[in-house]
Amino acid sequence: MNTFKKLKEFYLPYKKYFILSAIFMIVTTAITLVYPVLLQKTIDEVVIGQKFGIIPYLVVGYLVLMAIKGVSTYIQQYTGDYFGIIAMYKIREKLYEKLQFLPFRYYDNAKTGDIMSRLTADVQGFRQFLSFGFSEIIRFVLFVGISIVVMFSYSVSLTIVTILALPFLIIVVNKFDKQVHPAFRAVRKSFGHLNTKVQENISGINTVKSLSKEDFEIDRFHTFNVDYRDRNVHNSNIWAKYFPLMEFIGNACIILLLSYGGYLVINDRILPGQLVAFYSLVGYIIFPIMNLGFIINIFSQGKASGERLLEILEEPNEIKEKENAERDVTLKGDVEFKNVTLNYPGDENAALKNISFKAKPGSVIGLIGATGSGKTSITQLIPRFYEAVSGEVLIDGINVKDYDLNTLRTQIGFVLQESFLFSSTIKANIAYGRPDVSMEDIVNAAKRADAHNFIMELPDGYDTLLGERGMGLSGGQKQRIAIARAICINPSILVLDDATSAVDMETEFAIQKAMREVMHGRTTFIIAHRISSLKHADEILVLEDGEIVERGVHEQLMTNNGPYERIYNIQFKDQQAILQSQMG
Numbered sequence: 162m163n164t165f166k167k168l169k170e171f172y173l174p175y176k177k178y179f180i181l182s183a184i185f186m187i188v189t190t191a192i193t194l195v196y197p198v199l200l201q202k203t204i205d206e207v208v209i210g211q212k213f214g215i216i217p218y219l220v221v222g223y224l225v226l227m228a229i230k231g232v233s234t235y236i237q238q239y240t241g242d243y244f245g246i247i248a249m250y251k252i253r254e255k256l257y258e259k260l261q262f263l264p265f266r267y268y269d270n271a272k273t274g275d276i277m278s279r280l281t282a283d284v285q286g287f288r289q290f291l292s293f294g295f296s297e298i299i300r301f302v303l304f305v306g307i308s309i310v311v312m313f314s315y316s317v318s319l320t321i322v323t324i325l326a327l328p329f330l331i332i333v334v335n336k337f338d339k340q341v342h343p344a345f346r347a348v349r350k351s352f353g354h355l356n357t358k359v360q361e362n363i364s365g366i367n368t369v370k371s372l373s374k375e376d377f378e379i380d381r382f383h384t385f386n387v388d389y390r391d392r393n394v395h396n397s398n399i400w401a402k403y404f405p406l407m408e409f410i411g412n413a414c415i416i417l418l419l420s421y422g423g424y425l426v427i428n429d430r431i432l433p434g435q436l437v438a439f440y441s442l443v444g445y446i447i448f449p450i451m452n453l454g455f456i457i458n459i460f461s462q463g464k465a466s467g468e469r470l471l472e473i474l475e476e477p478n479e480i481k482e483k484e485n486a487e488r489d490v491t492l493k494g495d496v497e498f499k500n501v502t503l504n505y506p507g508d509e510n511a512a513l514k515n516i517s518f519k520a521k522p523g524s525v526i527g528l529i530g531a532t533g534s535g536k537t538s539i540t541q542l543i544p545r546f547y548e549a550v551s552g553e554v555l556i557d558g559i560n561v562k563d564y565d566l567n568t569l570r571t572q573i574g575f576v577l578q579e580s581f582l583f584s585s586t587i588k589a590n591i592a593y594g595r596p597d598v599s600m601e602d603i604v605n606a607a608k609r610a611d612a613h614n615f616i617m618e619l620p621d622g623y624d625t626l627l628g629e630r631g632m633g634l635s636g637g638q639k640q641r642i643a644i645a646r647a648i649c650i651n652p653s654i655l656v657l658d659d660a661t662s663a664v665d666m667e668t669e670f671a672i673q674k675a676m677r678e679v680m681h682g683r684t685t686f687i688i689a690h691r692i693s694s695l696k697h698a699d700e701i702l703v704l705e706d707g708e709i710v711e712r713g714v715h716e717q718l719m720t721n722n723g724p725y726e727r728i729y730n731i732q733f734k735d736q737q738a739i740l741q742s743q744m745g
């Protein structure tokens with residue numbers, strides 16, 4: 162029940178639809194329960210008592226009741242459904258919002274396919290409960306309660322005989338519930354895994370194909386598919402096992418009723434019409450009890466789904482803004498790290514150890530070092546993608562924790578090694594950070610990023626639609642669109658993370674030229690493996706295992722006989738070797 166309580170903020174505001182649905186359900190149920198009484202009157206008074214004069218009244222009575230039942234079923238179903246749909250619409254909005262603000266840490270381990278299945282299948286599972294589960298419980302109580310009262314009014318002993326079988330039925334239903342809930346949770350989980358597999362495969366289809374791993378992928382999918390199949394089969398097995406058992410007990414109960422009831426009719430203790438009415442009423446008790454499996458099913462699914470939705474909704478977000486955070490200030494771009502140490506969650510080895518440096522507004526800082534040495538980690542602390550465990554990251558003398566996140570992040574531009582382009586127009590991709598920007602500014606940004614010419618050569622120019630992940634453009638072209646996007650937000654701090662590593666030398670040269678233009682007047686962090694990309698930096702930080710092992714300008718570092726000079730020599734020798742092999 163806790164799960165439903167925790168999610169109440171999403172459905173309680175719409176309780177009026179639920180109440181309306183419940184009221185009309187009572188009307189529908191009441192009318193259904195009147196049928197057996199009418200049947201009893203028809204048999205005992207019209208057929209046996211030969212009072213044919215009341216036939217027209219009975220016919221009109223039946224018709225009126227059926228018409229009222231039709232209208233009330235419509236209202237009950239519509240409002241019940243509406244209650245579930247509107248609550249789920251709210252939950253989906255909240256989940257999506259939550260996903261937007263969850264920290265990077267969450268996404269390091271989260272699986273896209275699993276999140277997708279929570280947002281679709283689990284939301285649907287919970288909706289089923291809201292739309293049908295609640296009302297089915299009410300219907301159950303009404304049917305069983307009223308039927309028993311009517312039955313007692315006909316014959317106490319027959320009612321007692323009939324309900325003798327009920328405890329057996331309740332025990333079976335209870336056992337069924339105990340098994341079906343974990344089985345449902347397992348089905349949902351397995352579906353999440355299956356989704357993840359498909360999503361990863363499609364995202365990584367280039368790698369799959371280039372390494373010819375189609376068969377391997379098919380085998381892996383097969384494993385997940387088998388698991389999903391088996392869990393569904395297990396679930397079906399529980400259903401298949403318990404339903405005949407419930408039906409058997411129900412039928413045994415009816416046989417008992419007909420035997421004892423028949424004996425009572427023969428001995429004139431009850432009328433034949435009363436036995437027929439009894440028979441219908443027993444159906445109204447037994448079938449809801451058997452149907453309890455279906456209700457429990459909806460309930461279990463709703464609970465399992467609700468738990469999975471809560472896992473996202475209750476995920477803590479440690480990157481919070483202070484109440485009186487600095488907002489709407491323009492950053493000058495003075496960046497300082499004071500003894501910063503970073504540990505990624507779940508990793509006891511520090512990714513950054515005691516990092517200290519200062520970057521004046523408009524200066525260029527180069528970060529170089531082996532892969533995994535911590536270059537990207539440094540830049541991720543500036544916009545608070547992650548939080549340092551000790552030390553301080555300051556911008557314009559203020560700790561990044563004291564800034565409003567929006568103020569901070571909208572003034573830090575990133576161009577990554579592989580930029581993500583949305584499946585929309587080039588124009589929308591460039592303007593993504595500032596949708597209100599004018600077309601003139603978009604074109605200007607594209608020109609400065611050296612992207613305008615190739616965009617104009619595309620059939621629809623700036624209105625060209627890009628496929629998922631910007632397919633249809635070369636690596637260099639995508640990169641230039643990403644640079645234009647970064648220019649568009651006019652950032653005070655710019656991070657170029659290995660932005661040219663994926664392109665050829667000629668494109669790299671063109672991009673670097675474009676970037677020099679963009680870097681002007683902004684504090685820029687260049688992460689690069691090639692010395693040529695950062696040799697003009699105002700300060701170069703050389704990293705090893707999360708520590709700064711050397712720092713200075715290019716000329717200084719070249720005479721230091723340290724790691725920088727070693728990297729230079731390797732790269733320089735490489736160039737010499739390439740030149741020699743080309744010449745001779």
Ligand SMILES: Nc1ncnc2c1ncn2[C@@H]1O[C@H](COP(=O)(O)OP(=O)(O)OP(=O)(O)O)[C@@H](O)[C@H]1O
Nearest residue numbers: 269505506508512531532533534535536537538539
């Ligand atoms: N999100 C993360 N979760 C856990 N560990 C991480 C995460 N990101 C990086 N690391 C670890 O932190 C260390 C530094 O990584 P970082 O990406 O900063 O290195 P880098 O110098 O930028 O490497 P590269 O040149 O390969 O991009 C590595 O050991 C890496 O495995």
